[in-house]
Amino acid sequence: SQKIEQNSEALNIQEGKTATLTCNYTNYSPAYLQWYRQDPGRGPVFLLLIRENEKEKRKERLKVTFDTTLKQSLFHITASQPADSATYLCAPMDTGRRALTFGSGTRLQVQP
Amino acid sequence: DTAVSQTPKYLVTQMGNDKSIKCEQNLGHDTMYWYKQDSKKFLKIMFSYNNKELIINETVPNRFSPKSPDKAHLNLHINSLELGDSAVYFCASSQDGRETQYFGPGTRLLVL
Numbered sequence: 001s002q003k004i005e006q007n008s009e010a011l012n013i014q015e016g017k018t019a020t021l022t023c024n025y026t027n028y029s030p031a032y033l034q035w036y037r038q039d040p041g042r043g044p045v046f047l048l049l050i051r052e053n054e055k056e057k058r059k060e061r062l063k064v065t066f067d068t069t070l071k072q073s074l075f076h077i078t079a080s081q082p083a084d085s086a087t088y089l090c091a092p093m094d095t096g097r098r099a100l101t102f103g104s105g106t107r108l109q110v111q112p
Numbered sequence: 113d114t115a116v117s118q119t120p121k122y123l124v125t126q127m128g129n130d131k132s133i134k135c136e137q138n139l140g141h142d143t144m145y146w147y148k149q150d151s152k153k154f155l156k157i158m159f160s161y162n163n164k165e166l167i168i169n170e171t172v173p174n175r176f177s178p179k180s181p182d183k184a185h186l187n188l189h190i191n192s193l194e195l196g197d198s199a200v201y202f203c204a205s206s207q208d209g210r211e212t213q214y215f216g217p218g219t220r221l222l223v224l
Contacts, residue, residue: 034212043116043202043215044155089155099145099168100213102155 002027004103021075023090030092116216133188135203144186145204
């Protein structure tokens with residue numbers, strides 16, 4: 001069956017360090033994969049989209065990689081700040097269903 | 113201006129009641145969605161409408177009935193509410209049903 005795995009444990013890092021979050025998927029062949037941020041009590045907010053033919057995508061302090069052989073995406077936040085503390089969700093696009101399927105998310109806590 | 117809005121924000125009701133949640137988007141998108149986020153934070157798609165036509169209908173009890181009066185609105189009606197329906201329900205929209213999704217603030221439903 002299809003599965004998306006993100007670290008269920010919270011990731012705690014010091015301000016200024018690079019945070020790396022992992023998303024592994026099985027039994028998917030996504031045409032693209034998206035990352036969203038969710039703050040407590042709010043809806044998810046889109047951050048980045050990476051397509052299957054792209055190895056890496058950057059936006060300001062954010063970087064996403066996509067390895068279709070390993071079936072893995074990595075999400076990096078450089079020079080992390082306490083304001084980056086949130087839950088980050090990965091969502092591969094299931095082209096068969098024309099729908100995003102979300103992982104359970106990884107909670108990031110950046111300590112000042 | 114709010115892009116995707118939902119009403120009500122909170123809904124507390126008794127088992128067996130019927131309730132509706134409304135969603136409106138002012139982004140001009142042609143596709144709208146309903147998601148359910150349970151206590152474990154999994155975000156699962158329930159329904160998707162494209163140009164008022166139902167295109168995704170996941171395994172959801174038929175007590176849940178979506179209605180799309182026009183492209184900008186997607187409402188969710190729930191009959192005979194059960195304890196297990198307690199969750200946060202998010203509405204979202206996108207263009208073409210394939211790319212970035214914009215989420216509403218969520219409706220927190222508590223069934224007593």
